[in-house]
Amino acid sequence: MALPPTFTPTRQAALARLEAYLPAAGRYGAERNFVRPGHDNVSRLSPWLQKRLIREEEVVAAVRARWSFEAVEKFVQEVHWRTYWKGWLEQRPAAWTRWQAAVPRRRDGLAGERRADWEAAREGRTGIDGFDDWARELVATGYLHNHARMWFASIWVFTLRLPWELGADFFHTHLLDADVASNTLSWRWVAGLQTAGKTYLARADNIAKYTDGRHRPAAHRLATEALALSEEPLPKVAAWVPAPAAAERGRAGLWLHPEDLSAEIGELADARIEAINAIWPAGMAREVGWAPAVEAWTRAALGDGAERAGRRFGAPVAAGETSDVAEAVAEWARVAGLDTVIAYRPFVGPWLAKGLAVEAALARVGVRMEWRRRAWDATHFPHATRGYFPFWERIRSAG
Numbered sequence: 334m335a336l337p338p339t340f341t342p343t344r345q346a347a348l349a350r351l352e353a354y355l356p357a358a359g360r361y362g363a364e365r366n367f368v369r370p371g372h373d374n375v376s377r378l379s380p381w382l383q384k385r386l387i388r389e390e391e392v393v394a395a396v397r398a399r400w401s402f403e404a405v406e407k408f409v410q411e412v413h414w415r416t417y418w419k420g421w422l423e424q425r426p427a428a429w430t431r432w433q434a435a436v437p438r439r440r441d442g443l444a445g446e447r448r449a450d451w452e453a454a455r456e457g458r459t460g461i462d463g464f465d466d467w468a469r470e471l472v473a474t475g476y477l478h479n480h481a482r483m484w485f486a487s488i489w490v491f492t493l494r495l496p497w498e499l500g501a502d503f504f505h506t507h508l509l510d511a512d513v514a515s516n517t518l519s520w521r522w523v524a525g526l527q528t529a530g531k532t533y534l535a536r537a538d539n540i541a542k543y544t545d546g547r548h549r550p551a552a553h554r555l556a557t558e559a560l561a562l563s564e565e566p567l568p569k570v571a572a573w574v575p576a577p578a579a580a581e582r583g584r585a586g587l588w589l590h591p592e593d594l595s596a597e598i599g600e601l602a603d604a605r606i607e608a609i610n611a612i613w614p615a616g617m618a619r620e621v622g623w624a625p626a627v628e629a630w631t632r633a634a635l636g637d638g639a640e641r642a643g644r645r646f647g648a649p650v651a652a653g654e655t656s657d658v659a660e661a662v663a664e665w666a667r668v669a670g671l672d673t674v675i676a677y678r679p680f681v682g683p684w685l686a687k688g689l690a691v692e693a694a695l696a697r698v699g700v701r702m703e704w705r706r707r708a709w710d711a712t713h714f715p716h717a718t719r720g721y722f723p724f725w726e727r728i729r730s731a732g
């Protein structure tokens with residue numbers, strides 16, 4: 334098994350990892366597909382990026398400052414994959430709600446031998462070399478290399494013939510970077526739902542090559558064809574766009590959630606904030622299905638973000654946990670005498686559901702919610718309408 338990479342849930346640790354990775358970033362294009370113990374040939378920044386303990390634009394700026402664009406183009410492109418998936422899901426949120434609804438149905442639908450296969454897959458007891466190691470690595474470390482994620486998903490769907498939704502659920506339970514957009518849409522891509530008819534088939538020789546021979550699954554154990562799954566087309570909606578910032582906010586507070594934990598940097602850095610709320614919704618991990626390690630990591634990251642925001646804005650931070658985050662934020666806003674609560678709008682997924690409940694509860698006590706969106710997202714998301722490459726070409730040509 335690979336050595337567990339360490340992921341301390343702070344911005345400081347993210348910056349340190351970025352700094353340590355910069356000398357290797359210029360070799361990313363040539364080396365990124367190798368899955369090696371410790372994973373030093375890739376950035377391992379995803380858990381921090383997913384919480385925005387560090388922001389995409391900082392990472393891109395740092396590699397471009399150190400290397401020529403040609404040397405790091407592939408890396409920059411991969412960072413934009415995250416943006417692309419998020420922008421795409423904003424416009425087709427049904428990909429998330431369908432997956433979410435399917436998970437309990439698929440789970441209940443597994444009986445007898447199929448249920449035993451599903452359990453063996455999650456516990457790394459299939460006997461397929463590589464696959465079993467990745468299942469255990471994921472649970473032990475909260476991280477998997479991208480190529481291992483692709484092989485794992487392909488074997489899950491086409492060799493073990495398990496429902497893709499349950500594979501996505503297994504990843505979403507254990508990944509520290511668990512992201513509704515990147516995870517759900519990548520599983521859909523492997524299964525042939527994302528790019529109609531195009532699937533990803535894991536091959537034994539490819540696994541042996543890119544694991545430097547550490548894993549050599551027997552070729553006859555792996556599926557030799559990958560038939561694409563099909564579905565009803567997903568409805569497309571217009572992505573949410575921010576209203577202009579209010580000219581007069583009155584007394585403003587900040588609601589902090591784990592999808593943007595750098596509130597003190599960028600768009601809101603100069604806002605006048607009287608109070609900060611970073612309260613943790615007690616039932617969230619159970620609702621979403623996170624493993625205890627993912628919950629603990631996310632919660633600690635929220636604490637780190639709140640501490641920095643508190644320092645920057647010179648405002649008191651309400652923390653702790655609550656069974657009803659919407660009512661708790663509304664009561665906090667009322668007691669603090671706030672007119673407006675500002676927040677970065679969460680992306681499609683469980684935090685958006687919480688955010689919309691917070692907005693409704695605030696309205697009941699006469700407090701306005703002001704949703705913001707980072708310029709990075711607002712400029713990139715509208716282009717995520719078709720495939721990745723037209724999206725990337727627009728970004729690349731814009732410089």
Ligand SMILES: Cc1cc2nc3c(=O)[nH]c(=O)nc-3n(C[C@H](O)[C@H](O)[C@H](O)COP(=O)(O)OP(=O)(O)OC[C@H]3O[C@@H](n4cnc5c(N)ncnc54)[C@H](O)[C@@H]3O)c2cc1C
Nearest residue numbers: 375376377378379411412414415479482511512515516519
């Ligand atoms: C089945 C499957 C499920 C996945 N689930 C997630 C998930 O829940 N959360 C998540 O952040 N990524 C997910 N990915 C994408 C990718 O595997 C991870 O982002 C990447 O492996 C993280 O490692 P790294 O930080 O070392 O990446 P690097 O290779 O160093 O890339 C730098 C950054 O670019 C972004 N990135 C790189 N590749 C991708 C990609 N293919 N898609 C989206 N963003 C990318 C990440 O933010 C990453 O931190 C999934 C991929 C697959 C195939």
